[in-house]
Amino acid sequence: MMAAASQSATRLQPSTRLVLERNDFEQLLQTLKRRDYRLVGPTVREGAIVYGELDSAADLPVGWTDEQNGGSYRLRRRGDQALFGYVVGPHSAKMFFHPPAVRLWQAKREDRGFQVEEEKSESPRTALIGLRSCDLHAIAVQDRVFLHGPKVDPLYRARRENAFIIAINCGKAGGTCFCVSMNTGPKVTLGFDLALTEVLKDGRHYFVVEAGTERGFEVLSEVPNRPAQDNEVAAADLLVQRTAAQMGRSMETTGIKELLCRSYEHPRWDDVARRCLTCANCTMVCPTCFCTNVEDVTDLTGEHAERWQKWDSCFTMDFSYLHGGSVRPSAKARYRQWMTHKLATWIDQFGSSGCVGCGRCITWCPVGIDITEEVRAIRESERSISTQGANHGNP
Amino acid sequence: MVALMPPPMVASAQHPMVPRPYTVCGVRRETYDTFTLELGSEHAAEFAFAAGQFNMLYVFGVGEVPISISGNPTQPNVLIHTTREVGAVTRAMRQLSAGDVLGVRGPFGSHWPVEEAAGADVVIVAGGIGLAPLRPALYHILAHRERYGNVILLYGTRTPADILYKKELKQWEAGLRLPVHITVDRAAGAWRGSVGVVTTLIPRASFDPRNTVAMVCGPEVMMRFTARELEKRGVKPENIYVSMERNMKCAVGFCGHCQLGPTFICKDGPVFRWSRIEPLIAVREI
Amino acid sequence: METLEAILAQHPFFDRLEQRYLDLLVGCASNVRFDARQFILREGEEANHFYLIRHGKVALEIFAGHRGPITVETLEDGDIVGWSWLFPPYRWRFDARAVEITRAIALDGKCLRTKSEQDHDLGYELLKRFARIVEERLQATRLQLLDVYEVRS
Numbered sequence: 001m002m003a004a005a006s007q008s009a010t011r012l013q014p015s016t017r018l019v020l021e022r023n024d025f026e027q028l029l030q031t032l033k034r035r036d037y038r039l040v041g042p043t044v045r046e047g048a049i050v051y052g053e054l055d056s057a058a059d060l061p062v063g064w065t066d067e068q069n070g071g072s073y074r075l076r077r078r079g080d081q082a083l084f085g086y087v088v089g090p091h092s093a094k095m096f097f098h099p100p101a102v103r104l105w106q107a108k109r110e111d112r113g114f115q116v117e118e119e120k121s122e123s124p125r126t127a128l129i130g131l132r133s134c135d136l137h138a139i140a141v142q143d144r145v146f147l148h149g150p151k152v153d154p155l156y157r158a159r160r161e162n163a164f165i166i167a168i169n170c171g172k173a174g175g176t177c178f179c180v181s182m183n184t185g186p187k188v189t190l191g192f193d194l195a196l197t198e199v200l201k202d203g204r205h206y207f208v209v210e211a212g213t214e215r216g217f218e219v220l221s222e223v224p225n226r227p228a229q230d231n232e233v234a235a236a237d238l239l240v241q242r243t244a245a246q247m248g249r250s251m252e253t254t255g256i257k258e259l260l261c262r263s264y265e266h267p268r269w270d271d272v273a274r275r276c277l278t279c280a281n282c283t284m285v286c287p288t289c290f291c292t293n294v295e296d297v298t299d300l301t302g303e304h305a306e307r308w309q310k311w312d313s314c315f316t317m318d319f320s321y322l323h324g325g326s327v328r329p330s331a332k333a334r335y336r337q338w339m340t341h342k343l344a345t346w347i348d349q350f351g352s353s354g355c356v357g358c359g360r361c362i363t364w365c366p367v368g369i370d371i372t373e374e375v376r377a378i379r380e381s382e383r384s385i386s387t388q389g390a391n392h393g394n395p
Numbered sequence: 396m397v398a399l400m401p402p403p404m405v406a407s408a409q410h411p412m413v414p415r416p417y418t419v420c421g422v423r424r425e426t427y428d429t430f431t432l433e434l435g436s437e438h439a440a441e442f443a444f445a446a447g448q449f450n451m452l453y454v455f456g457v458g459e460v461p462i463s464i465s466g467n468p469t470q471p472n473v474l475i476h477t478t479r480e481v482g483a484v485t486r487a488m489r490q491l492s493a494g495d496v497l498g499v500r501g502p503f504g505s506h507w508p509v510e511e512a513a514g515a516d517v518v519i520v521a522g523g524i525g526l527a528p529l530r531p532a533l534y535h536i537l538a539h540r541e542r543y544g545n546v547i548l549l550y551g552t553r554t555p556a557d558i559l560y561k562k563e564l565k566q567w568e569a570g571l572r573l574p575v576h577i578t579v580d581r582a583a584g585a586w587r588g589s590v591g592v593v594t595t596l597i598p599r600a601s602f603d604p605r606n607t608v609a610m611v612c613g614p615e616v617m618m619r620f621t622a623r624e625l626e627k628r629g630v631k632p633e634n635i636y637v638s639m640e641r642n643m644k645c646a647v648g649f650c651g652h653c654q655l656g657p658t659f660i661c662k663d664g665p666v667f668r669w670s671r672i673e674p675l676i677a678v679r680e681i
Numbered sequence: 682m683e684t685l686e687a688i689l690a691q692h693p694f695f696d697r698l699e700q701r702y703l704d705l706l707v708g709c710a711s712n713v714r715f716d717a718r719q720f721i722l723r724e725g726e727e728a729n730h731f732y733l734i735r736h737g738k739v740a741l742e743i744f745a746g747h748r749g750p751i752t753v754e755t756l757e758d759g760d761i762v763g764w765s766w767l768f769p770p771y772r773w774r775f776d777a778r779a780v781e782i783t784r785a786i787a788l789d790g791k792c793l794r795t796k797s798e799q800d801h802d803l804g805y806e807l808l809k810r811f812a813r814i815v816e817e818r819l820q821a822t823r824l825q826l827l828d829v830y831e832v833r834s
Contacts (some may be wrong), residue, residue, distance in 0.1 A: 015610060104410065104412045104413070105410065105412065105413050107455065112494055112495050112496055113416050113418075113495075114455045114496060114498070115494030116413050116414070116416075116417060118409065118410055118413055119410070121409070121410075145648075145649065145651065148660060149648050149662075150647075150648065151411045151647040151648060151649070152411075153410075153411070153649060154409055154410055154557070155410070178459075262681075264681065265678070266679040269584060282649075289652060290649070290651060291651035291652065292644075292645070292649065292650045292651070293644060293650065293652075294459070294645055294650060296456070296457070296458045296459060296646040297615075298454070298456040300457050305455055305456045307412060309412070309645075309650075311651070312652070314651070319642065319652060320641065320642050320652070321642050322640060322641060322642050323481075323640075326681065327641065327642070328680045328681075329680065330680060332680075333679075333680030337654075337681075340656065345654075345657035346656075348657035349657055349659070
């Protein structure tokens with residue numbers, strides 16, 4: 001979404017960094033509201049940071065942080081008043097661009113036929129605040145599914161076009177994060193209108209801001225801002241570098257497609273199957289999982305019909321139902337399907353990995369299954385086999 | 396694969412999930428559980444499709460299912476589907492009559508290599524309802540018979556009562572240089588034909604394995620054993636084509652249901668070379 | 682008009698069989714012809730011959746009481762009919778009936794059995810070939826049992 005710069009050199013350049021003071025942040029939100037954007041961003045609800053509609057900056061998780069690990073998520077108070085001092089929660093941009101339930105069309109019975117009324121390809125203008133680099137990469141991954149294939153989803157396209165994105169450069173890494181391994185962060189590099197790095201230092205509280213699009217710059221220009229000084233840019237960059245060094249997890253991705261595609265019969269799948277509950281949490285929180293079910297429904301009179309698209313998961317028995325049974329009846333086969341698709345066959349299908357290293361699947365798995373650990377186990381078992389082979393040659 | 400792209404369908408709706416309504420011309424019983432639906436249109440090329448492709452058929456208020464097209468691709472003003480009655484939607488389809496309306500989305504998917512097979516012998520092996528998605532290929536080949544070498548149809552069904560298109564098969568055999576060999580798994584009463592699985596017809600069939608394209612359609616296990624038998628005779632796996640099936644909901648690559656390894660049956664299939672499919676389905680529950 | 686010797690020599694079943702054994706087989710062979718619906722062999726009878734179908738169709742039937750005769754398999758040109766002559770009690774377990782006019786070569790299995798006991802090399806060659814047929818028929822029968830066209834919903 002990088003717009004061509006048509007301004008003079010002092011305005012929109014890829015490296016233009018501006019400073020927005022904390023006190024002026026509210027104006028940014030109000031500017032968006034004035035332009036008829038509804039504000040959606042992180043907010044505390046039921047012990048987690050999820051996305052909800054915001055009225056003002058006060059609705060953000062001010063002074064909150066999160067502690068995440070396999071199967072564990074807790075909120076904790078920070079010692080400061082940071083607006084974005086946490087990482088990602090169970091929600092992702094998928095809630096808006098690929099919602100859990102979408103009506104595709106309605107129809108009414110007419111004589112012996114029917115008349116279809118399509119959904120308008122319109123979407124309310126929404127400003128998504130607080131997306132992280134992994135989230136933006138995940139959006140790009142889903143764009144490849146719904147916009148860049150042989151068919152285009154016009155409803156998805158409308159939602160994408162009417163969204164204004166304010167991204168955040170992470171100031172801390174989460175316990176289950178591994179965006180560095182997946183080359184998807186922590187620095188925001190694509191798909192944003194504005195990208196902010198929140199700095200709390202030496203008694204000051206400010207944001208270093210980059211505009212990624214023309215309209216991002218326009219919105220920013222209605223809010224007090226000034227070019228960032230070198231020390232401010234350095235402070236922001238240092239934060240992001242520190243985040244990159246703090247990743248809670250890592251995944252070696254070299255040759256991962258070939259590794260998994262030759263490991264369909266690996267005993268590790270039986271191991272993970274003993275733990276996996278096939279609860280489908282991972283697919284719900286994963287920002288790239290896109291599988292849906294198509295439901296055709298009618299009212300009681302049978303005169304009115306609707307087709308709905310609803311989130312589905314490859315972990316259900318019904319997902320692969322064919323001719324009286326499931327093609328993947330075992331938990332082993334379903335876990336294997338999910339992980340192999342996410343990390344390997346996705347590359348064949350869409351030209352990139354399906355995983356953005358956000359760690360949500362690890363955090364929200366009730367039994368703490370860790371996708372990075374599963375890959376490691378398979379990889380290392382190959383290494384140990386080849387080492388054994390080498391040793392056999394020695395007397 | 397040579398792309399035989401059918402011309403785009405007339406006046407399609409913007410959203411790929413919206414069905415277009417068409418009027419049923421007739422519903423004909425084929426066997427006790429199989430029937431053929433015929434839809435018509437005034438536009439001469441309304442239903443242009445390539446042999447092997449499928450449509451999503453929608454019955455108002457009931458649901459939508461994927462059904463292979465089994466009509467003649469050289470007559471695209473009529474849309475023909477032969478299907479088994481196996482669930483709520485096909486049961487509702489069975490009850491339709493001329494004048495009722497059915498929703499159609501499509502055509503979708505890859506097609507039989509009828510163009511690529513020119514100059515070669517063609518062995519068509521059908522199992523059960525698998526003859527229905529192969530019939531359009533037969534129509535095409537017979538319409539251009541001189542382009543091909545030996546063409547034979549090997550057809551296996553459960554019982555003689557399950558044989559589809561009996562009259563047509565007789566006509567083809569009589570008039571058009573198409574030997575048809577039919578065998579049943581179980582004989583009943585007065586059956587004087589062959590008894591045994593369809594793979595037993597392969598060793599004896601007249602074709603040159605070094606220059607043969609095989610098109611196989613039927614239950615997955617039948618296709619697997621058929622391909623094996625063809626390979627035993629020397630047909631290369633890249634010259635054997637199969638039609639695969641998986642759970643299908645959207646048919647446009649959005650819902651993720653129809654995946655078979657890295658392939659989407661709706662986009663990359665349903666017709667595949669056996670060389671691509673064999674290593675995938677060798678993995679149980681893939 | 683092809684000689685018996687030529688027909689046997691060319692048949693894949695006898696491929697690479699030593700000439701002296703081929704000569705022996707020719708000595709045990711004769712041309713036979715069955716009319717449509719004619720029985721070739723009956724369940725329970727002594728199994729002394731096996732048949733190489735030259736042209737026609739043979740149904741292997743089991744008589745199933747009130748269900749009448751059920752054809753479990755048909756055999757056609759080039760197929761071998763009958764292996765019960767190899768194993769005690771040397772009695773047919775099925776009926777085999779010509780579906781249409783069928784011309785075949787009958788081979789004296791009893792004679793071959795006796796000679797095989799004396800010449801184990803001959804026995805081995807014959808058993809190898811018959812084992813192959815049994816294996817192929819068993820595989821096909823198992824596929825038949827699978828009832829692959831059956832509908833599950």
